[in-house]
Amino acid sequence: MFFTSRLCYVYIPMTPLSESSPKTTSPWTPCPVLGIESSCDETSAAILSSDGTVLSNVVSSQDSVHRQYGGVVPELAARAHLGTIDRVVQSALTQAQLTRQDLGAIAVTQGPGLAGALLVGLNYAKGLAFGLSLPLIGVNHLEGHIASAWLADPSFPFPCIVLVVSGGHTHLFRRDTDGRTQLLGCTRDDAAGEAFDKGAQMLGLDYPGGPAIDRLARQGNPKAVRFPLSRLQKSSLEFSFSGLKTSLLYRLRGMDQSARTAQAADLAAGYQEAIVRVLVDRAFVAVKSSGVQALAVVGGVSANSRLRALLTARAREEGIRLALPPMAYCTDNAAMIASAGRQLLISGQPPSADLEILPSLRAETYMDRAPLHAR
Numbered sequence: 053m054f055f056t057s058r059l060c061y062v063y064i065p066m067t068p069l070s071e072s073s074p075k076t077t078s079p080w081t082p083c084p085v086l087g088i089e090s091s092c093d094e095t096s097a098a099i100l101s102s103d104g105t106v107l108s109n110v111v112s113s114q115d116s117v118h119r120q121y122g123g124v125v126p127e128l129a130a131r132a133h134l135g136t137i138d139r140v141v142q143s144a145l146t147q148a149q150l151t152r153q154d155l156g157a158i159a160v161t162q163g164p165g166l167a168g169a170l171l172v173g174l175n176y177a178k179g180l181a182f183g184l185s186l187p188l189i190g191v192n193h194l195e196g197h198i199a200s201a202w203l204a205d206p207s208f209p210f211p212c213i214v215l216v217v218s219g220g221h222t223h224l225f226r227r228d229t230d231g232r233t234q235l236l237g238c239t240r241d242d243a244a245g246e247a248f249d250k251g252a253q254m255l256g257l258d259y260p261g262g263p264a265i266d267r268l269a270r271q272g273n274p275k276a277v278r279f280p281l282s283r284l285q286k287s288s289l290e291f292s293f294s295g296l297k298t299s300l301l302y303r304l305r306g307m308d309q310s311a312r313t314a315q316a317a318d319l320a321a322g323y324q325e326a327i328v329r330v331l332v333d334r335a336f337v338a339v340k341s342s343g344v345q346a347l348a349v350v351g352g353v354s355a356n357s358r359l360r361a362l363l364t365a366r367a368r369e370e371g372i373r374l375a376l377p378p379m380a381y382c383t384d385n386a387a388m389i390a391s392a393g394r395q396l397l398i399s400g401q402p403p404s405a406d407l408e409i410l411p412s413l414r415a416e417t418y419m420d421r422a423p424l425h426a427r
């Protein structure tokens with residue numbers, strides 16, 4: 053996992069992720085961008101038009117490869133990417149009704165993620181960029197998730213709070229008008245998505261766990277089995293989900309198989325409620341303490357139906373503008389990577405032909421660069 057320390061505020065404009073990046077002399081003229089994402093268990097390619105509109109966003113999920121193991125097996129993920137990536141890129145081009153010759157740049161996820169999986173996407177992107185003499189830009193996966201907030205809502209305002217909730221991250225940021233990004237807080241232990249996945253495994257549900265809990269919880273009563281809400285200090289902007297997981301474990305230990313089956317939906321609903329209540333609560337503490345009027349919630353867990361309902365109701369109540377990406381942009385996808393890469397190019401980030409993967413890239417690193425989310 054990629055946890056970061058508490059509050060930090062870093063702004064070093066246009067610092068490249070790779071030390072060896074060549075400097076560009078002329079500004080990048082917007083043109084179609086191909087995005088490639090392969091950091092975990094989704095192989096994805098997307099094309100954005102010159103004005104940033106998503107022309108295609110093809111995602112090939114590896115759920116069926118990893119299901120029998122109950123989680124992502126890195127070696128199998130890398131092999132599956134290898135077998136799929138060319139077809140996925142071709143299909144993104146076909147859906148966008150473009151050819152390779154129409155492309156103006158390639159954006160690829162550089163990290164964080166699984167090393168073998170990242171290598172497949174990055175080397176494919178490198179080869180294609182070399183063959184077509186296109187600029188290649190490396191994107192921090194986290195920055196991609198953040199960019200997804202503006203994909204369906206380009207006028208979403210700054211300053212805003214961004215909550216990134218995925219399988220590896222539970223991070224609260226403040227993003228300012230000039231693109232500066234401040235990390236306000238993150239999880240001390242498990243990420244929200246990890247809590248969903250591990251909880252689902254304990255409940256005997258299918259992989260991936262988040263959607264499985266989401267579905268089952270709809271048939272249950274969230275108040276029937278209550279789980280402790282991991283509130284740290286009232287004003288804290290940090291999260292902790294490991295206690296919740298332990299609480300589920302002890303509850304299940306005290307039940308026989310028939311009780312587990314009979315109460316499965318209530319257990320899922322109660323467990324989910326304990327995760328999403330904390331996420332909503334902390335996000336609005338951040339909104340209030342920062343004095344901003346806008347909140348974006350992004351990443352795989354933002355697909356959760358209960359979380360979306362609670363956020364929507366609370367935002368309406370408090371008069372806060374809320375950005376919740378459409379489902380296709382919540383879980384890993386290349387449209388968000390193409391969008392973040394496009395913003396980097398527009399803001400003057402030099403492309404680099406010799407990118408290396410950065411599997412342990414931390415949240416602070418992407419803050420060194422300041423995408424503008426301008427069209």
Ligand code: KG4
Pocket residue numbers: 092217218219220221244245246248249260261262263266351352353354355356357382383384
């Ligand atoms: O953003 P993402 O696709 O990959 C990472 O960057 O980690 O997020 C994957 C995570 C998984 O933990 C998955 O269980 C969770 O997002 N997830 C959900 C839902 N859909 C995906 N969690 C709760 N409810 C969902 N509907």
Ligand code: ZN
Pocket residue numbers: 193197218219351352383384
């Ligand atoms: Zn992700």
